[in-house]
Amino acid sequence: MLICFSLKWICKVNSITLWEEERYTDGSKWRFLEHKGPVFAPPYEPLPDKVRFYYDGKPMKLSAPAEEVATFFAKMLDHEYTTKDIFRKNFYKDWRKEMTSEEKSKITDLNKCNFSDMNEYFKAQSEARKQMSKEEKLKIKEENERLLQEYGFCIMDNHKERIGNFRIEPPGLFRGRGDHPKMGMLKRRIRPEDIIINCSKDSKHPKPPPGTKWKEVRHDNKVTWLASWTENIQGSIKYIMLNPSSRIKGEKDWQKYETARRLKKCVDRIRAQYRDDWKSKEMRIRQRAVALYFIDKLALRAGNEKEEGETADTVGCCSLRVEHIKLYPKLDDQEYVVEFDFLGKDSIRYYNKIPVEKRVFKNLQLFLENKQPEDDLFDRLNTSILNKHLQELMDGLTAKVFRTYNASITLQQQLKELSCSDDSIPAKVLSYNRANRAVAILCNHQRAPPKTFEKSMQNLQTKIDEKQNQLSAARKQLKAAKADHKASHDDKSKKAVEVKRKAVQRIEEQLMKLQVQATDREENKQIALGTSKLNYLDPRISVAWCKKWAVPIEKIYNKTQREKFAWAIDMAEKDYEF
DNA sequence: CGTAGGACTTGGTCTGATGGGA
DNA sequence: TCCCATCAGACCAAGTCCTACG
Numbered sequence: 153m154l155i156c157f158s159l160k161w162i163c164k165v166n167s168i169t170l171w172e173e174e175r176y177t178d179g180s181k182w183r184f185l186e187h188k189g190p191v192f193a194p195p196y197e198p199l200p201d202k203v204r205f206y207y208d209g210k211p212m213k214l215s216a217p218a219e220e221v222a223t224f225f226a227k228m229l230d231h232e233y234t235t236k237d238i239f240r241k242n243f244y245k246d247w248r249k250e251m252t253s254e255e256k257s258k259i260t261d262l263n264k265c266n267f268s269d270m271n272e273y274f275k276a277q278s279e280a281r282k283q284m285s286k287e288e289k290l291k292i293k294e295e296n297e298r299l300l301q302e303y304g305f306c307i308m309d310n311h312k313e314r315i316g317n318f319r320i321e322p323p324g325l326f327r328g329r330g331d332h333p334k335m336g337m338l339k340r341r342i343r344p345e346d347i348i349i350n351c352s353k354d355s356k357h358p359k360p361p362p363g364t365k366w367k368e369v370r371h372d373n374k375v376t377w378l379a380s381w382t383e384n385i386q387g388s389i390k391y392i393m394l395n396p397s398s399r400i401k402g403e404k405d406w407q408k409y410e411t412a413r414r415l416k417k418c419v420d421r422i423r424a425q426y427r428d429d430w431k432s433k434e435m436r437i438r439q440r441a442v443a444l445y446f447i448d449k450l451a452l453r454a455g456n457e458k459e460e461g462e463t464a465d466t467v468g469c470c471s472l473r474v475e476h477i478k479l480y481p482k483l484d485d486q487e488y489v490v491e492f493d494f495l496g497k498d499s500i501r502y503y504n505k506i507p508v509e510k511r512v513f514k515n516l517q518l519f520l521e522n523k524q525p526e527d528d529l530f531d532r533l534n535t536s537i538l539n540k541h542l543q544e545l546m547d548g549l550t551a552k553v554f555r556t557y558n559a560s561i562t563l564q565q566q567l568k569e570l571s572c573s574d575d576s577i578p579a580k581v582l583s584y585n586r587a588n589r590a591v592a593i594l595c596n597h598q599r600a601p602p603k604t605f606e607k608s609m610q611n612l613q614t615k616i617d618e619k620q621n622q623l624s625a626a627r628k629q630l631k632a633a634k635a636d637h638k639a640s641h642d643d644k645s646k647k648a649v650e651v652k653r654k655a656v657q658r659i660e661e662q663l664m665k666l667q668v669q670a671t672d673r674e675e676n677k678q679i680a681l682g683t684s685k686l687n688y689l690d691p692r693i694s695v696a697w698c699k700k701w702a703v704p705i706e707k708i709y710n711k712t713q714r715e716k717f718a719w720a721i722d723m724a725e726k727d728y729e730f
Numbered sequence: 731c732g733t734a735g736g737a738c739t740t741g742g743t744c745t746g747a748t749g750g751g752a
Numbered sequence: 753t754c755c756c757a758t759c760a761g762a763c764c765a766a767g768t769c770c771t772a773c774g
Contacts (some may be wrong), residue, residue: 282746319762327765328765328766329742332765375737375738380737385765387735388735388736389735393738404739408739453740453767456767458766466766466767497742498741499766500742535768536732539769539770550768551768552739552767552768597741597742598742599742602757602758604756604757607757608758683741686741712760
């Protein structure tokens with residue numbers, strides 16, 4: 153990227169606010185980096201003898217390694233996935249690797265294994281944890297705090313920064329999401345010998361636990377991570393990195409939104425270009441143009457290729473297959489409708505029916521010709537081709553910038569449309585949430601309906617019913633008061649009418665509020681707002697909106713979010729335009 | 731060019747803490 | 753004061769995109 157950002161960064165060091173400007177132009181991320189290394193998962197504690205594992209109805213004492221892996225399964229017994237074939241198969245295979253040869257020959261069928269005693273034990277344990285006294289709980293809290301203070305921070309250049317994840321992931325059974333072919337496999341324990349430490353040469357290097365060694369200590373200031381290890385399920389690398397509140401993350405975030413704002417300036421040109429490309433003589437260009445249209449209009453993800461059989465079968469735009477779309481020349485009263493139905497990231501279903509322009513429709517028909525359902529829709533396109541093209545259209549442009557751009561611009565537009573100066577603060581916050589929701593829907597950010605959803609909806613409905621009863625009672629009283637007044641025509645009865653009228657009005661308002669709340673909650677049933685708020689919406693839009701409408705920023709961002717967006721809170725004035 | 735590895739962002743779910751109402 | 757719904761934060765999986773290598 154050609155643009156060199158120089159962000160004035162506010163740092164609070166010993167409660168003194170410093171302004172600092174330092175940017176590296178050679179691609180290095182820091183000069184000085186010092187930390188204490190990661191915190192390892194606690195060692196395995198064998199079960200008390202009274203907690204039994206049964207094989208084929210008979211109690212059996214397991215060796216510690218086999219027992220540990222068995223407890224991972226036992227803890228999950230209530231989960232549906234322990235009943236799934238693939239999960240059981242993968243677990244059993246990996247479990248056997250931990251058994252002694254004696255155990256291996258004895259245990260030959262997972263179906264004959266009974267973990268329920270172990271399961272009960274863990275349930276009792278977690279129950280006991282809940283029942284702990286205040287003092288015990290406080291002690292744990294203090295210990296956690298101590299760990300955080302010791303391992304949770306590092307020094308990067310001149311600042312003490314919070315580390316995002318300083319604890320190493322404990323061993324367990326890999327779950328994965330959706331139909332993952334590796335679900336149930338054993339995620340092995342990470343030892344110091346697996347860890348690569350990254351820090352600066354002139355720093356105090358972290359010490360490995362007594363009697364152990366790090367895999368390697370390196371001093372690579374072209375990267376931001378403090379420690380890494382290779383995970384055994386996919387063979388990918390995991391990292392320990394800084395918290396979103398850190399300078400290095402904040403700056404990157406800011407940069408991301410600046411790129412999206414540059415897209416705003418040239419999006420018209422790019423749109424005109426891809427519309428033109430729909431007519432191209434070359435198939436690859438038409439495919440590229442239609443894919444880009446989807447990415448822009450529907451905020452689809454790029455859709456990298458994935459290794460088959462290694463992960464769940466999910467797709468994004470470039471990896472869409474014929475089976476994922478249906479074309480309707482006419483549907484109800486709309487023309488040229490495309491129906492999308494596929495599993496995206498995290499196996500979240502994307503389902504949408506949208507009318508498209510005739511040219512797009514005709515192109516899609518062309519792309520589908522002579523193909524099987526499992527064939528690629530865009531067989532002449534992949535993310536690297538697409539991104540190369542985008543790079544030529546604008547410096548730093550990639551497919552995901554469209555998601556950021558469209559999310560942020562939508563928020564800004566919606567806020568403009570929905571905000572009303574006469575509204576109370578709660579009403580304004582509601583408008584904000586609605587705007588946020590519009591974005592979440594665009595980005596297809598879904599959640600499983602909360603477990604207590606039905607119940608809490610019912611509670612709310614009960615309240616509404618009660619309010620309604622109150623209202624009709626109040627109306628009756630008003631009517632009676634009116635009749636009374638008509639009969640007597642005195643001052644006292646006149647006042648009574650007024651009182652009753654006010655009461656009706658107040659109850660009507662309360663009812664309205666409840667109904668709005670119910671609508672809001674219902675609309676939010678399957679929508680997750682957090683992801684867009686955290687990753688797609690330029691925080692300066694929200695900060696400016698708060699300033700403009702005199703809404704306290706705390707109503708929009710909680711403490712963590714305010715820390716993450718400190719740069720924006722400091723930067724944006726009420727007239728900020730994305 | 732295609733591929734693999736590496737670094738970093740984005741994502742949903744689960745759990746324990748919290749705080750408001752009975 | 754207790755209970756329960758809500759929320760923040762932890763957790764860790766799963767994407768994107770870039771670079772180096774053959």
